[in-house]
Amino acid sequence: MHNPLYQLAQNKYDAAQKILVAVDCIIFGFDDGVLKVLAFKRKVEPFCGSWSLIGSFVAENESTDEAAKRVLFEITGLKNIFMEELKTYSSVTRDPGARCISIGQYALISLSKKNKKLTETHGAEWLSIIDLPELVLDHQQMVADALERLRNKARFYPIGLELLPKKFTIPQLQSLYEELFQLLFDTRNFRKKLLSLNMLIQLDEKDKTSSKKGAYLYEFDYDKYNTLKNKGFNFSLFKS
Amino acid sequence: MHNPLYQLAQNKYDAAQKILVAVDCIIFGFDDGVLKVLAFKRKVEPFCGSWSLIGSFVAENESTDEAAKRVLFEITGLKNIFMEELKTYSSVTRDPGARCISIGQYALISLSKKNKKLTETHGAEWLSIIDLPELVLDHQQMVADALERLRNKARFYPIGLELLPKKFTIPQLQSLYEELFQLLFDTRNFRKKLLSLNMLIQLDEKDKTSSKKGAYLYEFDYDKYNTLKNKGFNFSLFKS
DNA sequence: GATAATAAATGTATAAAATACATTTATTAT
DNA sequence: ATAATAAATGTATTTTATACATTTATTATC
Incomplete structure (x- = not known):
């Protein structure tokens, strides 16, 4: 990785501060006429018992898309599902635990009975978009942004079919x-x-x-x- | 920052790997009938002499939007210009200098003669989108993605007017x-x-x-x- | 001060697409 | 055989998109 050619630049890289990077997944499903989002109840402090989206830190050896796909697979057991980057959430104060940037990624799932069971065995629940309970951190905003994006995109692209x-x-x-x-x-x-x-x-x-x-x-x-x-x-x- | 309540989670945060995060700005201008993008010739190794977009690392105490606005101000001398997050570039191998994630942000500038001079005093140049020379790293892809986004968005929103x-x-x-x-x-x-x-x-x-x-x-x-x-x-x- | 030159501004007829609206059809259960 | 249910269908009207050529305002030049 550290080619001598890059010596000059290396100082610049070394001087820069590294930051925690996470992905959070906003997973939509269409369940018998109702649009839902997948969430789970945190089982550890802080925010134990609060609803949260599914996420993970991005590791040194994976891209953000790879991290999001990994999370999606862990929670749904599914591969090859529609997923698209939403936006970056990077407010300095967004996570009281540590400075952490999160990349929101939204996904669309066809909710067959099989898929519905799969996700639920992993401890997640499908919450109706209408009357969504409070979510931790800025996850509420992520869902709102993802919904807006889904609407804007479904307006002019056939992505609704993914549901x-x-x-x-x-x-x-x-x-x-x-x-x-x-x-x-x-x-x-x-x-x-x-x-x-x-x-x-x-x-x-x-x-x-x-x-x-x-x-x-x-x-x-x-x-x-x-x-x-x-x-x-x-x-x-x-x-x- | 480190509230004892967060002790349990803290282990999780501590175990995670921090990553360098940068922003790169794709700045468009409309110059007498021609769509252009702002770039500069790198004056240091590596890639000395190659065309590059304008970017910066994201500091511990700023959001990615704040970092992008800072970069835009440094290079154009302008505030309150249209800017929108494009996407994250996070391939593990995208930057041979170090593992570094970059958030692309595109901006639209009205190119009055005054603004044009301002940017040029800062050592940057306006390159025509048609016949764009090669750019370093994945900057070429960033410009292509930003152009596609600009087109898609200008199709249904009045953002073209920002130019x-x-x-x-x-x-x-x-x-x-x-x-x-x-x-x-x-x-x-x-x-x-x-x-x-x-x-x-x-x-x-x-x-x-x-x-x-x-x-x-x-x-x-x-x-x-x-x-x-x-x-x-x-x-x-x-x-x- | 008449003329030439230049880009800006304008109108109409035709084709295509969007909208409003009510009945018939295929099938199952009783 | 009948009732019940949601699926499938057609037409007339309004709105929007398209195709297309001439006149207008102004400046510079002779």
């Missing part, structure tokens, strides 16, 4: 958008707009869990989306 | 959008769309620097924008 199973119905997607944006959409217009994008692949299966008639299952055509995205297309299901 | 003087003309704004998105707009439709938002305040002054007839100067009505923004309005001047 649904790979195979989903149109009424499910509408319900997700209605919960996320706290709006009601006309079923005819929502469906028309969605199908006009020509990015849903209709399957021969129906989901009959919520009606006798059953609703057709669809998959999203990511290949087609990525091709068009590079040509300036943007995914949007409503205007105002 | 123009407070008083600007419609042809200036069109030229900015054309440069930023590498598109050409019809002057009639651009103006019509822009004015239909009802967010420009026309002044009684004209800017005659680029035509004999002169173009009317306008200011952006931020109060009106902020009010409507909270009601779901989004600023957008073109569709595809």
Whole structure:
């Protein structure tokens, strides 16, 4: 690591102060029409019994993304889930335990019954975004910021789909958008707009869990989306 | 800082490894129809003579935003300029000098002649985004990421205006959008769309620097924008 | 003081997209 | 066979986007 070429610069590096760096994960799930966030009750002081997001310090030999993926895997047992850096929380006084910078990372999980159980065996709980209890440190702010980001991004990118199973119905997607944006959409217009994008692949299966008639299952055509995205297309299901 | 209540947690904090944290600033300016980024030639080893963004280590007693503002002030002599966190660069191998995490922050400056001179007295230079020379470390990637963010954000928020003087003309704004998105707009439709938002305040002054007839100067009505923004309005001047 | 030169400003017709709105359909349970 | 339930569908109207060419205000020059 310490090449003699870097001698001059080395003084600069040596003079600088090192700081604790952590990641905190804001993990969203869509549970039967309700948007939830994963949290756990701290079992040690300080703040024992308080709700907290899941986090970890960043080690010397890992990037912040790697640290966040490690945390996500430890708590959910899942890999390859949607995750994106939110922002840095670096107020000098944010953590009374020590000066510590935290990188917020938000993640989106499709909450099948299996996944829901997995997370709960790890001692975490899914809390509804509405009526969220108080969280430790600046974790409340992190959730608020992540929610805002999720809304802004879901407005113009198909990331909302990460909260649904790979195979989903149109009424499910509408319900997700209605919960996320706290709006009601006309079923005819929502469906028309969605199908006009020509990015849903209709399957021969129906989901009959919520009606006798059953609703057709669809998959999203990511290949087609990525091709068009590079040509300036943007995914949007409503205007105002 | 070290309250006995935090004793248990303290072990955890003490066990964690501290890391060098820096900020690097991607400062954009719009110079006579051309989008530029501020860089300087390193005067010390390593990478002496190579182009680099402007950065600094984050000190124990400042947040990352404060560090970035400090750097921006040192290099431009300006305060209150638009700045937003971009993302964290934390690859273990990104800096051969030492393990160091850097937070990219991008900023937008209105390049009056005064401001242009100010930055240049500090030894920095404005480089055109097109044909950008190689930059040290991952700074090239930072500029690419910042440009993408700028485009995505300027698409739906009026941040492009931060690159123009407070008083600007419609042809200036069109030229900015054309440069930023590498598109050409019809002057009639651009103006019509822009004015239909009802967010420009026309002044009684004209800017005659680029035509004999002169173009009317306008200011952006931020109060009106902020009010409507909270009601779901989004600023957008073109569709595809 | 007439003329040339220059970029700014303007209007209309057509096409596309968004919105508002009510009925029929497929299926299961009784 | 009937009732119950949510899924699926069509049309008319309004709004927004697009395509496209001429006139206007001003300065510099002859």
